[in-house]
Amino acid sequence: xxxxxxWYSLYRNSGRRGASWKGSCWPSGxxxxxxxxxxxxxxxxxxxxxxxxxxxxxxxxxxxxxxxxELALDLANLGVRCRGLRHEETIQRQKEGLAELRERIKxxxxxxxxxxxxRASELLVVQKAALPEKVAQKAGLKVDPAPLQSAEFKCSKCxxxxxxxSSRGAVSMEVLEDSELSxxxxxxxxxxxxxxxxxxxxxxxxxxxxLPQEEREKVGQQRRRELGLLYERISKLxxxxxxxxxxxxxxxxxxxxxxxxQESLQTCQKEMLRxxxxxxxxxxxxxxxxxxxxxxxxxxGQEKRLSQAARQRKSLWREWGEEKGxxxxxxxxxEEGRYGMLVHTESKAQxxxxxxxxxxxxxxxx
Numbered sequence: 399x400x401x402x403x404x405w406y407s408l409y410r411n412s413g414r415r416g417a418s419w420k421g422s423c424w425p426s427g428x429x430x431x432x433x434x435x436x437x438x439x440x441x442x443x444x445x446x447x448x449x450x451x452x453x454x455x456x457x458x459x460x461x462x463x464x465x466x467x468e469l470a471l472d473l474a475n476l477g478v479r480c481r482g483l484r485h486e487e488t489i490q491r492q493k494e495g496l497a498e499l500r501e502r503i504k505x506x507x508x509x510x511x512x513x514x515x516x517r518a519s520e521l522l523v524v525q526k527a528a529l530p531e532k533v534a535q536k537a538g539l540k541v542d543p544a545p546l547q548s549a550e551f552k553c554s555k556c557x558x559x560x561x562x563x564s565s566r567g568a569v570s571m572e573v574l575e576d577s578e579l580s581x582x583x584x585x586x587x588x589x590x591x592x593x594x595x596x597x598x599x600x601x602x603x604x605x606x607x608x609l610p611q612e613e614r615e616k617v618g619q620q621r622r623r624e625l626g627l628l629y630e631r632i633s634k635l636x637x638x639x640x641x642x643x644x645x646x647x648x649x650x651x652x653x654x655x656x657x658x659x660q661e662s663l664q665t666c667q668k669e670m671l672r673x674x675x676x677x678x679x680x681x682x683x684x685x686x687x688x689x690x691x692x693x694x695x696x697x698x699g700q701e702k703r704l705s706q707a708a709r710q711r712k713s714l715w716r717e718w719g720e721e722k723g724x725x726x727x728x729x730x731x732x733e734e735g736r737y738g739m740l741v742h743t744e745s746k747a748q749x750x751x752x753x754x755x756x757x758x759x760x761x762x763x764x
Contacts, residue, residue, distance in 0.1 A: 510590075588625070595631045597624075 588621075588628070591628055591632075592624075595628060595635070597628065597631070
C-alpha cells in the first residue's frame with residue numbers, strides 16, 4: 399500500500415511539474431489520459447492506461463470508504479462512552495441524593511422522638527403538679543398555699559413586690575397553660591402512635607378545656623376506647639415480632655445445620671472417591687496377578703508335557719533295544735551333546751528327534 403501511495407504521489411507531482419517532464423516518457427499533467435493522446439498510443443498501452451485509471455479511482459474510493467467507516471466507528475464508540483459515563487454519573491448522583499435523604503429522615507425521626515418524649519415527660523410533671531389543685535377544686539376545698547409560698551415569693555420579688563391576689567392569678571394562668579400544653583403533647587403523642595400503627599382517625603383527640611362536663615365524659619370514653627385499640631395493635635405487633643424473631647433463630651439454626659451437613663457430605667464424597675481409586679487399583683493388580691498366574695500355569699503345563707514326552711521316548715528306546723538284543727539303547731544326542739527330547743518347545747523337540755533319530759516301526763507316542 400505504501401508503494402502505491404508513493405507511485406500516486408509521483409504521478410501527481412509529475413502532472414504539476416509538466417514543463418520539466420516534457421522530454422521524459424511521462425506526459426505533462428493529466429494529458430496522458432486525454433482522448434487525443436490516448437488514441438495515439440497502441441491498443442495494449444491504452445488498455446494499460448485504462449486499467450491504471452480504474453485502479454486509481456478504485457483505490458481512492460476504497461480509501462475514502464475506509465476513512466469514513468473508521469470515523470463512524472470512532473464516533474459511535476465515543477457516543478457509547480459518553481452515554482455510559484453520563485449514565486454512571488446520574489446513578490452516582492441519585493445514590494448520593496438517596497443517602498442524603500436517608501440521613502435527613504433519620505435526623506428528623508430522632509428529633510421527633512426526642513421532642514415527643516420530652517413533651518410527654520413535661521406533661522406528666524405538669525399533671526402531677528396540678529393534680530392536688532384539681533382534686534381540691536372538685537371537692538370544694540381551699541388549696542393549701544404552703545407549697546406555693548416559694549413560687550409566690552419569687553414572683554413577687556421579680557415583679558416588684560406584687561400583692562397576693564395578682565400572684566395567685568399569675569400562678570393559676572401558668573398552671574392552665576401548662577395543662578393545655580400537656581394535653582396537646584398527649585394528643586400529639588397518641589396521634590403519632592396511631593399514624594405509626596396505620597389507624598386512620600382517632601376519636602376524642604380534641605382538647606377538653608372548653609367542653610362541658612357531659613361532653614368531657616364522652617370524649618374521655620372515646621379516648622379510652624381508642625387507647626385500648628391502640629394497645630391491642632401494639633401488643634399484636636409485639637407478638638408478631640417475637641414470632642418472627644423465633645422463626646429467624648430457627649432458620650439460622652437450620653442453615654447452620656445445613657452447612658455442617660454439606661461439609662460432612664463433601665468429606666464423604668472425597669472418601670468415596672479415594673475408596674473408588676483404591677478398588678480400581680486393587681482390581682488392576684488382581685488382573686495382572688491373574689495374567690501372571692495363567693502364564694506360569696501354561697509354562698508349567700508345557701514343561702510337564704515335554705518331560706512326559708521325554709520319558710515316553712526313553713522307554714520306547716529301551717524297549718526297542720531290548721527287543722533287538724542290544725541292551726538299553728540311548729537316544730542319539732544333538733550337536734551340542736544334549737538329547738533331542740530336552741528341547742524347550744514341544745514342536746521343536748519332536749522335529750529334532752524325528753530328524754536325528756527316526757522313530758522305530760511299531761513305536762508311537764501315547
